[in-house]
Amino acid sequence: MNPHSVRDQLLYPHECFRALRHEQPVYNEQAKFWEVSTYEDVHLLVTDHELFSSDESKFTPASEAPALKSILNMDPPRHRQLRSLLSQAFTPRALAQLTPRITEITQELLDAVEKKGAMDIIDDLSYPLPIIVIAELLGVPIEDRPQFKHWSDEIVSGEYDELTGENRELVLERVRQRVRKTMDEINEYFRSIIAQRRQQPGEDIISALLAARVDGQELTEDELLGFCALLLIAGNITTTNLIGNALLCFDEHPEAMVQLQQRPQLLPSAIEEVLRYRSPVTILARFAASDFILKEQLIRRGQVVLGWSGSANHDPDHFVHPECFDITRSPNQHLSFGHGIHFCLGAPLARLEAKIALGMLLERFTRIRITHERDLEPVNSTFIYGAKHVPITFAV
Numbered sequence: 001m002n003p004h005s006v007r008d009q010l011l012y013p014h015e016c017f018r019a020l021r022h023e024q025p026v027y028n029e030q031a032k033f034w035e036v037s038t039y040e041d042v043h044l045l046v047t048d049h050e051l052f053s054s055d056e057s058k059f060t061p062a063s064e065a066p067a068l069k070s071i072l073n074m075d076p077p078r079h080r081q082l083r084s085l086l087s088q089a090f091t092p093r094a095l096a097q098l099t100p101r102i103t104e105i106t107q108e109l110l111d112a113v114e115k116k117g118a119m120d121i122i123d124d125l126s127y128p129l130p131i132i133v134i135a136e137l138l139g140v141p142i143e144d145r146p147q148f149k150h151w152s153d154e155i156v157s158g159e160y161d162e163l164t165g166e167n168r169e170l171v172l173e174r175v176r177q178r179v180r181k182t183m184d185e186i187n188e189y190f191r192s193i194i195a196q197r198r199q200q201p202g203e204d205i206i207s208a209l210l211a212a213r214v215d216g217q218e219l220t221e222d223e224l225l226g227f228c229a230l231l232l233i234a235g236n237i238t239t240t241n242l243i244g245n246a247l248l249c250f251d252e253h254p255e256a257m258v259q260l261q262q263r264p265q266l267l268p269s270a271i272e273e274v275l276r277y278r279s280p281v282t283i284l285a286r287f288a289a290s291d292f293i294l295k296e297q298l299i300r301r302g303q304v305v306l307g308w309s310g311s312a313n314h315d316p317d318h319f320v321h322p323e324c325f326d327i328t329r330s331p332n333q334h335l336s337f338g339h340g341i342h343f344c345l346g347a348p349l350a351r352l353e354a355k356i357a358l359g360m361l362l363e364r365f366t367r368i369r370i371t372h373e374r375d376l377e378p379v380n381s382t383f384i385y386g387a388k389h390v391p392i393t394f395a396v
């Protein structure tokens with residue numbers, strides 16, 4: 001019944017999700033927090049921002065406030081004001097300008113492995129690509145990449161006990177301390193970049209945010225730092241796993257890979273199906289803004305409600321034959337980028353990077369196969385789903 005117990009396998013926990021949806025769709029985990037798992041309820045969780053708040057600081061003591069304060073954990077009206085500043089970075093026009101550079105980076109990464117006939121999708125392609133792109137957008141030195149990787153790993157890495165174990169409070173405190181320490185390091189790093197940009201503005205997002213005004217006011221330093229950290233972390237680890245998970249899906253469904261090599265125009269819908277079938281982000285979190293009843297369960301103000309988007313994406317009440325991996329699926333309204341006011345701002349960029357990376361991989365290489373399948377190890381995280389490494393062999 002408990003989905004966490006099977007998350008250390010790379011198998012998607014379909015059985016557990018099915019049981020949750022049927023038997024306890026609004027589930028109270030050890031009286032600590034609530035979990036919802038049907039499409040209808042997860043959709044409600046992310047759409048009704050009056051019932052479900054994203055702003056933890058309204059409900060928890062300051063000592064437990066989230067270390068990463070960004071638009072992700074803000075409610076309107078501030079959320080709306082700040083989000084609109086960032087959305088300009090992801091317009092179709094901005095993305096069209098990025099396309100040649102993303103193509104160039106992908107080409108270089110694939111050139112480097114072409115002769116070997118083998119590569120690790122994660123280390124050689126899907127980790128470096130989004131991190132180079134976001135570093136360039138933020139205008140930070142790409143040589144600091146190992147540091148970015150270390151910080152991302154520290155932020156997303158989770159311990160299963162964090163959610164369910166008996167020592168949950170102890171584990172949570174350890175996780176909080178680790179995240180806070182990492183956030184202090186990230187903030188210190190960006191403080192000096194922001195100071196440089198104040199002196200010498202460039203063409204990057206940080207300079208644009210420094211020049212931005214909301215009702216005539218500059219953003220606070222904390223708001224600027226929140227944006228930088230969110231973009232650095234959210235912008236890479238998720239896209240890394242989208243590309244890695246695509247290979248997992250294609251390897252399981254070789255007919256889909258053949259079809260894509262013959263009809264590359266199916267790639268955008270194949271990417272949506274990967275997002276649905278093996279979502280890189282599996283959990284969304286909110287706080288109950290007031291006491292209310294959901295499916296006969298009383299949820300109290302301030303309680304955490306977790307929504308299993310990974311389960312919602314496989315709910316047969318919403319998707320026809322959800323267990324089928326169908327690269328032509330339409331409609332495909334998965335919740336992998338969330339929904340509503342917090343819908344992922346970087347979704348167009350993630351889709352573009354995945355399309356270019358997978359498109360070029362399938363065009364240049366044939367007979368792509370994952371090797372050592374038994375050794376695939378899951379990413380150590382409570383909310384990110386994917387494999388640490390996806391080693392493949394190929395022919396050219």
Ligand code: HEM
Nearest residue numbers: 071072234235238239242336337338341342344345346350
């Ligand atoms: C928000 C997933 C890539 C920036 C979100 C949310 C999800 C998500 C589920 C909503 C969280 C919630 O409602 O609580 C993903 C996935 C990605 C991806 C699966 C890749 C496959 C990116 C990229 C960027 C980005 C590339 C930027 C470079 C953001 C931002 C938000 C966000 C800024 C906050 C939006 C808001 O609160 O209004 N993402 N993301 N994401 N994402 Fe992404």
